[in-house]
Amino acid sequence: MPEVTKMDRELVKIYQNDWNKFAIDVLDVDLDIEQKKILTAVQNNARVSVRSGTARGKDYVSAVAAVCFLYLFSPSKVICTAPTGRQAVDIMMGEIATIIRGAKINLGGRLLVSRISFKGNENWYLEAFKGEDHNLEAWSGIHSDFIMVIMTEASGLSEIIFQTIEGILQNYSRFLIVFNPNRLSGEAYRSTKSKRYVKMVLNDLDAPNVINWLAWKKGKITEEQYKKMKIPGQVDGNWVHDKVTEAGWCREITESEVQKEFYDFEWLGKYYRPGNLFRIKVLGQFPEEDEQTLLPMPWIEAAVERWKSWKKNYKGKKLGRKKVGSDIAGDGRDSTIHLLRYDDLVLKIHQFGQQTHMQASGFIKHLLKPGDTSLIDTIGEGAGVFSRLKELKTANLISVKNSYSSNNLRDITGELKFINMRAYTYWGIRDWMNPQFNSNAMIPDDPEFIQELNEIRYEYRSDGKIVIEAKDLIKSRLGRSPDKSDALALTFAPIRTVNKGGKGKKALGVF
Numbered sequence: 375m376p377e378v379t380k381m382d383r384e385l386v387k388i389y390q391n392d393w394n395k396f397a398i399d400v401l402d403v404d405l406d407i408e409q410k411k412i413l414t415a416v417q418n419n420a421r422v423s424v425r426s427g428t429a430r431g432k433d434y435v436s437a438v439a440a441v442c443f444l445y446l447f448s449p450s451k452v453i454c455t456a457p458t459g460r461q462a463v464d465i466m467m468g469e470i471a472t473i474i475r476g477a478k479i480n481l482g483g484r485l486l487v488s489r490i491s492f493k494g495n496e497n498w499y500l501e502a503f504k505g506e507d508h509n510l511e512a513w514s515g516i517h518s519d520f521i522m523v524i525m526t527e528a529s530g531l532s533e534i535i536f537q538t539i540e541g542i543l544q545n546y547s548r549f550l551i552v553f554n555p556n557r558l559s560g561e562a563y564r565s566t567k568s569k570r571y572v573k574m575v576l577n578d579l580d581a582p583n584v585i586n587w588l589a590w591k592k593g594k595i596t597e598e599q600y601k602k603m604k605i606p607g608q609v610d611g612n613w614v615h616d617k618v619t620e621a622g623w624c625r626e627i628t629e630s631e632v633q634k635e636f637y638d639f640e641w642l643g644k645y646y647r648p649g650n651l652f653r654i655k656v657l658g659q660f661p662e663e664d665e666q667t668l669l670p671m672p673w674i675e676a677a678v679e680r681w682k683s684w685k686k687n688y689k690g691k692k693l694g695r696k697k698v699g700s701d702i703a704g705d706g707r708d709s710t711i712h713l714l715r716y717d718d719l720v721l722k723i724h725q726f727g728q729q730t731h732m733q734a735s736g737f738i739k740h741l742l743k744p745g746d747t748s749l750i751d752t753i754g755e756g757a758g759v760f761s762r763l764k765e766l767k768t769a770n771l772i773s774v775k776n777s778y779s780s781n782n783l784r785d786i787t788g789e790l791k792f793i794n795m796r797a798y799t800y801w802g803i804r805d806w807m808n809p810q811f812n813s814n815a816m817i818p819d820d821p822e823f824i825q826e827l828n829e830i831r832y833e834y835r836s837d838g839k840i841v842i843e844a845k846d847l848i849k850s851r852l853g854r855s856p857d858k859s860d861a862l863a864l865t866f867a868p869i870r871t872v873n874k875g876g877k878g879k880k881a882l883g884v885f
Contacts, residue, residue, distance in 0.1 A: 401473055424553075430609055523549050533560070533561060556671040702750070
């Protein structure tokens with residue numbers, strides 16, 4: 375066996391049986407209790423499935439596992455893959471590089487952007503790459519007595535990738551999958567039910583920063599002690615507290631209402647029932663979704679990931695013409711929203727607590743460039759803004775009345791009908807995000823926006839037409855009006871123009 379490090383072979387054998395000891399003694403990393411359990415599980419089991427809340431350190435402990443395997447078993451091959459290059463290379467490989475550079479001894483190997491290699495041994499390496507369906511040849515030829523595959527954001531990878539990986543796991547192999555539990559299908563979801571996997575959960579409520587923050591708030595430790603104990607980069611109590619009490623991710627309940635099956639919990643003396651975003655982003659648990667969810671969380675997460683990738687790679691290219699969807703608040707309630715959509719890209723969401731008609735019309739006028747279109751909800755306060763913009767001779771100004779009939783408008787397949795314009799425009803979002811139609815939708819990583827989109831339900835009436843649930847029901851669950859999703863829906867209203875000669879009108883469609 376080639377020399378792994380400057381350690382003697384007997385010491386290497388000890389570390390092979392105790393990865394956590396290697397992580398402390400050699401890598402000089404600080405893992406919390408739950409992360410140590412995961413590292414032990416990977417050491418002792420062929421397949422480990424980890425679902426996690428936000429910023430809970432799942433990528434970090436995965437990187438530690440990768441470095442342990444690479445240097446304790448040689449010649450070994452470690453593959454890190456994810457749905458996007460950003461996740462596999464920028465995030466995962468970045469964590470690995472940080473760990474190697476911070477080790478107490480020189481571990482050896484040539485560290486590149488997406489690869490670690492060892493001079494004189496082409497069969498010993500670590501590599502990170504995007505796991506695309508059409509790039510299956512990247513997996514060919516990966517054979518070794520010691521193989522580890524780490525799959526981050528595993529719920530975003532296809533069945534084909536999982537099947538391909540199964541073909542290379544042999545002898546002493548390890549397969550670690552880590553993910554946010556945002557979908558109720560796929561191999562990542564099935565891994566949480568399968569006997570083949572050891573199943574682990576990283577819950578934000580169990581994070582040391584959160585536990586210590588609560589101890590500080592309850593007077594058990596001082597603020598200074600809390601600050602000294604805080605782990606940089608991990609989720610903290612302030613973030614969780616906002617999601618519990620302010621963001622609408624949870625609903626306060628009485629102690630007598632608490633039920634374990636709903637993941638109800640106590641927080642600073644009060645009791646709460648989590649919504650889907652809290653279950654996924656904080657508890658590391660799967661959402662409650664049914665067949666009537668208009669926009670499944672995996673579709674939304676995919677659109678957010680595409681937006682992040684676009685933002686990283688955007689180099690000043692012209693975006694073309696935009697649609698501005700404006701949902702105007704009334705009587706000081708809710709928010710006034712102006713959402714900017716360029717075809718598949720939601721570029722920005724402008725939010726105002728309150729705007730007068732003059733302020734709103736002036737802001738919309740400022741946003742519009744030649745060829746752009748303004749779509750305004752004109753039932754209620756929006757009617758006054760629309761009238762003012764007409765007085766200003768604003769071009770491409772569209773009045774949208776959600777309660778009006780959608781007439782003979784159809785969905786993208788030409789089959790489905792809708793009870794009103796609101797149902798039609800919201801279904802337009804569904805068609806736009808639906809992966810079945812090769813979606814390239816991109817939306818910003820805005821938790822309020824994401825939550826609103828995932829809360830919407832629909833059903834079929836007895837006549838076969840689709841109806842979106844009443845807005846009051848959505849507001850009761852969110853604790854606020856779904857203003858941002860309403861503004862997005864406006865941009866999917868059919869644009870009608872007068873034909874030449876002034877005779878008749880023609881629908882140009884939602885896209």
